[in-house]
Structure formats: structure tokens, C-alpha cells
Amino acid sequence: MRALPLKPQGLASVMLAVLRREVSLAMRQKGEVLTPLVFFVVIASLFPLGVGPESALLLRMAPGVLWVSALLAAMLSLQRLFATDYADGSLEQMALSPTPLGLLVAAKALSHFLLSGLPLVLMAPVLGLQFGLDSRALGILMLSLLLGTPTLSLVGSIGAALTLGVRGAGVLLSLLILPLYIPVLIFGAGAVEADAAGLGAGGHLSLLAALLVLSLFFAPLATTAALRISLE
Amino acid sequence: MGKTSLLRMVCGLAPIESGNIYWNGIPIHSQRESYRQDLCYLGHLNALQESMTVNENLSFSAALGGVAPSPVQTQEVLARFGVGGRGQQLARHLSQGQKRRVALARLALSQARLWVLDEPFVAMDEAGVTMLADLIAGHLSQGGVAVLTSHQQVDIGSVPAQLLELRA
Numbered sequence: 001m002r003a004l005p006l007k008p009q010g011l012a013s014v015m016l017a018v019l020r021r022e023v024s025l026a027m028r029q030k031g032e033v034l035t036p037l038v039f040f041v042v043i044a045s046l047f048p049l050g051v052g053p054e055s056a057l058l059l060r061m062a063p064g065v066l067w068v069s070a071l072l073a074a075m076l077s078l079q080r081l082f083a084t085d086y087a088d089g090s091l092e093q094m095a096l097s098p099t100p101l102g103l104l105v106a107a108k109a110l111s112h113f114l115l116s117g118l119p120l121v122l123m124a125p126v127l128g129l130q131f132g133l134d135s136r137a138l139g140i141l142m143l144s145l146l147l148g149t150p151t152l153s154l155v156g157s158i159g160a161a162l163t164l165g166v167r168g169a170g171v172l173l174s175l176l177i178l179p180l181y182i183p184v185l186i187f188g189a190g191a192v193e194a195d196a197a198g199l200g201a202g203g204h205l206s207l208l209a210a211l212l213v214l215s216l217f218f219a220p221l222a223t224t225a226a227l228r229i230s231l232e
Numbered sequence: 233m234g235k236t237s238l239l240r241m242v243c244g245l246a247p248i249e250s251g252n253i254y255w256n257g258i259p260i261h262s263q264r265e266s267y268r269q270d271l272c273y274l275g276h277l278n279a280l281q282e283s284m285t286v287n288e289n290l291s292f293s294a295a296l297g298g299v300a301p302s303p304v305q306t307q308e309v310l311a312r313f314g315v316g317g318r319g320q321q322l323a324r325h326l327s328q329g330q331k332r333r334v335a336l337a338r339l340a341l342s343q344a345r346l347w348v349l350d351e352p353f354v355a356m357d358e359a360g361v362t363m364l365a366d367l368i369a370g371h372l373s374q375g376g377v378a379v380l381t382s383h384q385q386v387d388i389g390s391v392p393a394q395l396l397e398l399r400a
Contacts, residue, residue, distance in 0.1 A: 006294070006299040006300070006301055006305070006341065006343060007299060007300045007301075007302070008298060008299055008300070009295055009298050009299060009300045013295070013300070014295050014296065014298065017291075017292055017295035017296075018295075021281070021284070021288070021292050024284075024288075025281065025283055025284065028283050029283065084281070085281075088277055088278070088279060088280060088281060088282065089275055089276075089277025089278060089279035089280075090279045090280075090281060090293075092245065092273070092275060092277065092279065093273070093279045093293055093296055094296060095245065096243055096244075096245070096268055096271060096273050097268060097296040097297065097298070098265055098266075098268040098269040098297070098298050099296065099298065100265070104296075231245055232245070232246050232247060
């Protein structure tokens with residue numbers, strides 16, 4: 001009895017295996033992908049009902065409202081990022097894998113972006129039309145979301161790791177993470193407004209990209225440290 | 233100190249209060265990656281994702297270990313562990329004993345030299361216990377190392393084992 005000659009796998013293919021697993025799980029539990037998206041649509045649609053149909057006001061509010069809605073929607077699915085893996089022991093196996101945990105965590109954050117951030121980016125122009133944004137503003141809104149939502153996933157993964165196994169994790173997670181989302185919100189919503197004011201969105205978008213690069217480097221490290229503490 | 237905490241320390245999951253754990257003469261905390269290359273841990277939890285099939289679970293855990301078994305290899309291993317033909321089933325449709333067997337099948341798909349097993353004989357019938365004991369004996373005879381906890385005394389062939397009786 002024994003030793004099967006097994007084909008070795010490189011780091012990239014291990015990360016791809018994590019990504020493929022997350023995506024195929026999400027496809028089996030479609031509700032988990034659809035809930036944040038529906039939430040996003042509902043929240044953004046409540047504002048015109050609440051503040052009245054005055055188009056100048058709606059136009060002015062649109063970027064901020066859409067960005068805040070996107071922020072809240074992205075938070076909704078964060079709690080589950082590590083929770084099931086923690087409960088069934090898969091997370092332990094990941095922590096003991098020869099592949100650095102930081103890379104596995106980055107793959108998980110990427111899957112969170114693909115499954116909850118990207119649908120928001122694609123849905124945003126439809127909602128933007130409700131608010132009367134023109135095509136140029138819609139383009140900038142999408143671009144700002146495309147640069148901002150991966151940051152939300154990466155920074156959110158830190159919070160998800162810190163609140164693992166804690167009672168009332170959902171609320172705690174929002175309290176921890178929402179303040180960290182503020183810079184993304186300011187530059188994201190600001191990009192559309194700056195362009196409308198004739199200042200150009202370039203500066204804001206560059207800063208969003210800078211935040212993304214920064215969190216791409218630091219967030220997996222912080223998440224890894226938090227996960228190791230949660231697993232002790 | 234409990235058995236489980238001891239094993240988690242051996243794996244490097246739990247911090248050590250005092251002293252050191254060495255592997256190949258080097259403390260494990262200063263050679264984490266190469267140590268994990270040599271380690272296969274099976275805890276209380278089976279690490280099976282309920283919504284994935286048995287095959288998907290096995291190939292994912294093999295990927296975490298850095299290997300890619302072929303479908304034929306996976307099938308062989310499952311058959312050896314008495315859960316052949318279950319490959320396409322979702323993990324949630326398996327019984328407790330079958331889940332344990334699938335979790336144990338990971339050992340056969342791992343290149344690790346050191347096996348750390350937490351109560352591997354629990355929830356196993358007699359045939360399962362014999363099969364697992366054979367598997368461990370085979371691993372040891374090929375120069376492998378196994379650290380395991382158990383409530384029952386299980387005969388692992390002729391391989392000399394060190395027995396530690398822990399009393400709480």
C-alpha cells in the first residue's frame with residue numbers, strides 16, 4: 001500500500017483552485033450572490049422615493065447614494081467570507097498549507113470581488129439612469145466602482161477574519177470596517193462630482209487606484225495575522 | 233493540557249507557552265513553510281465543504297497540499313477507504329462515518345512525512361480501524377512519522393511506537 005506518484009502544483013494553480021472553489025460554491029447557492037445585488041438595487045431606489053422626484057437634487061445626490069449603497073451591499077456578504085471554512089475545519093487546512101496563507105486569502109478576497117463587487121459595477125449604470133446621470137458620468141461611476149470595490153473586498157477581509165467565531169459578528173464587522181471604507185467612499189463618489197464640476201476625475205481615480213495597490217499589499221498580511229489569532 | 237491542544241501545538245496552530253518543537257533539528261517556527269510541506273493534519277473537524285462533492289473536496293485539499301491527483305488516483309483512494317462510488321455525491325449526503333473516511337483519504341493523497349492525527353479511530357467500524365492501522369503502519373515502514381491520539385489501544389503492526397499516557 002502506498003505512495004502514489006502525485007503531480008505537484010504551483011502557487012498560481014493553488015490560488016486558482018481556491019478561486020474556482022469559491023465561484024462554483026456561489027453558483028450552487030445563487031441566493032448568496034443575488035442578495036447583495038438586490039439589496040443594492042433596493043437601497044438605491046429608496047432614495048428617490050424618500051427625497052422626492054426633484055431631478056436636480058437627485059442628480060446631485062446620485063454618486064454619493066450609489067456609492068453608499070454599494071458599500072453596504074459589499075459588506076453584506078463579507079461575514080461569510082471565512083465563516084463556513086472556519087466552522088468545517090477547511091480554514092485550518094488552509095493555514096497549514098505549504099502555500100502561504102496570504103496568497104490563499106488574496107484569492108478569497110478576489111473571489112469576493114468577482115461575486116459581489118463586479119455585479120455591483122455592472123448594475124450601477126442602470127441605477128444611475130434612474131437618477132438622471134448622463135453617459136459620461138455613468139462611465140466614471142463604473143470606473144470608480146471598478147477601482148474601489150476590490151479595495152472594499154480586501155479591507156473587508158481583515159474585518160471578516162477578526163470577527164470569526166465572535167457572537168454578533170455582523171454588527172461588529174460593520175463597526176470595524178465602515179470607518180476604514182471612508183477614504184474609498186470619498187474618492188469614489190468624489191470622482192463623479194469632480195468631473196461634473198469640470199475638474200476632471202483623474203485625480204480621484206488615481207487615488208482610488210493607489211488605495212487598491214496599498215490594500216492589495218497590506219490587507220492579505222493583516223488578514224493572515226487575524227486568521228492565525230482566530231484559529232488559536 | 234488536552235490532547236487536542238498538544239496536537240495543535242505540534243502543527244503550529246496554537247502558540248507554545250514554553251519550550252520548542254523541532255523538526256529535522258530546526259524549531260518549527262523558524263521553518264514554517266518547509267515544515268508545512270512535510271505535515272498532514274487531521275483534526276476533529278473533517279474539513280469537508282458540505283456543498284461540494286467528495287471528489288471536489290479531495291482535489292481541493294490535495295491542492296492545498298500542493299499536489300494534483302488524477303481522477304483515477306482519487307477514485308482508487310476512495311475505493312481503498314471503502315467510499316468508492318461516492319465521488320460524485322455532495323459531502324452533506326454522507327454519513328458521519330463516511331465523512332471521516334473521506335477525510336482520512338486525504339492522507340493517502342498527501343506527500344507529507346509527518347501525519348498528525350487527532351482521534352482518527354473515532355466513528356470507525358472494525359474494518360475501518362484495521363484499514364487505518366494498516367495505512368499508518370505502511371506510512372511508518374516507509375520512513376514516515378505519525379503522531380496520533382486515541383482512546384483505544386490499536387495494534388499498528390510490528391512497527392515500534394512510543395506510547396504516551398496522558399491524564400487530565
